[in-house]
Amino acid sequence: MTEANDEFVDVSLTSASPETKLAVDAVFGDAAELADQYVRHLSTTGIEWGLLGPREVPRLWERHVLNCAVVEELIPQGALVADVGSGAGLPGLALAIARPESQFILIEPLERRVAWIDMVVDDLGLTNVDVVRARSEQVAGNLDVDIVTARAVSALKSLLPLTIPLLSGSGELLAIKGRSAPDEVVSAQKALKKYGCGQPEVLQAGADVLVEATTIVRVPVG
Numbered sequence: 001m002t003e004a005n006d007e008f009v010d011v012s013l014t015s016a017s018p019e020t021k022l023a024v025d026a027v028f029g030d031a032a033e034l035a036d037q038y039v040r041h042l043s044t045t046g047i048e049w050g051l052l053g054p055r056e057v058p059r060l061w062e063r064h065v066l067n068c069a070v071v072e073e074l075i076p077q078g079a080l081v082a083d084v085g086s087g088a089g090l091p092g093l094a095l096a097i098a099r100p101e102s103q104f105i106l107i108e109p110l111e112r113r114v115a116w117i118d119m120v121v122d123d124l125g126l127t128n129v130d131v132v133r134a135r136s137e138q139v140a141g142n143l144d145v146d147i148v149t150a151r152a153v154s155a156l157k158s159l160l161p162l163t164i165p166l167l168s169g170s171g172e173l174l175a176i177k178g179r180s181a182p183d184e185v186v187s188a189q190k191a192l193k194k195y196g197c198g199q200p201e202v203l204q205a206g207a208d209v210l211v212e213a214t215t216i217v218r219v220p221v222g
C-alpha cells in the first residue's frame, strides 16, 4: 500500500482488477511478481525521489507498466535493446522484466534517475540490464544495438538524431507515441531521409490485452 494525496492507493497485483491481473499474466507470465515489485517501487520510492507524480499511482499498471511492456511483442528473441531517456525505467525496465532473455541498456543523463534505476535493478535482481548515465549523443559510436526504444523523450523528428545512430546502420527504432503518431511521421520526413531510415509504420501493440492498445512508430534502418 502507498499513500498519495492522503489517499491510500493499493497498487499491489493482488488488489488489481481482474482485467489488469489477466493482462499482467499475459504480458509478464512467470515474471508477474517482479513486475509487481517494480510497480511497488514506482508507487513508493519513485514518488519519494520525485521521478513521477502521485497522481500517476492509480494508473501505474495500465498507463505506464503494461502500456510499455506490450512493446515486447515487437522485439525479436535475444535482441540487444537500448532504451533512450528511461526516466523511471519506462519502457526499459518494464521490457527487461517481460523479456529476461534479451539484454537492455538504459540510457539516462540525470543522476537521480540513474541512481533510482540502479537501486530497483539491484532490488529486483535483474541481470539483463545495464544502466548508462549519459545523453544518447555521448554514447553514439560506442553502441551497436538491434532495437532502440523511447517513450516521451521528444517528437519523432528530433528523436531520430538521439536514437538512430545507436543502431550503427541496421535495426529498428520503436518509439511509443500517442495519437500524434501519424502527424509526427509526416513532420519527420526530412530527418528520416537524413538518417537513412526506411518508411516508418504506425503499429498497435497489446490490442488483445489492454483496454487501449499502445501506439508505436517503428522506424527501420538498413
Ligand SMILES: C[S@@+](CC[C@H](N)C(=O)[O-])C[C@H]1O[C@@H](n2cnc3c(N)ncnc32)[C@H](O)[C@@H]1O
Pocket: 084, 085, 086, 087, 088, 089, 090, 091, 107, 108, 109, 110, 113, 134, 135, 136, 137, 150, 151, 152, 153, 162
Ligand atoms: C519526459 S521523460 C520520459 C521518461 C520515460 N521514458 C517515461 O516515458 O516515463 C524524458 C527523459 O528523457 C531524458 N533525456 C532527455 N534528453 C536525453 C538525451 N539526449 N539522451 C538520453 N536521455 C535524454 C530525460 O532526462 C528524461 O528522463
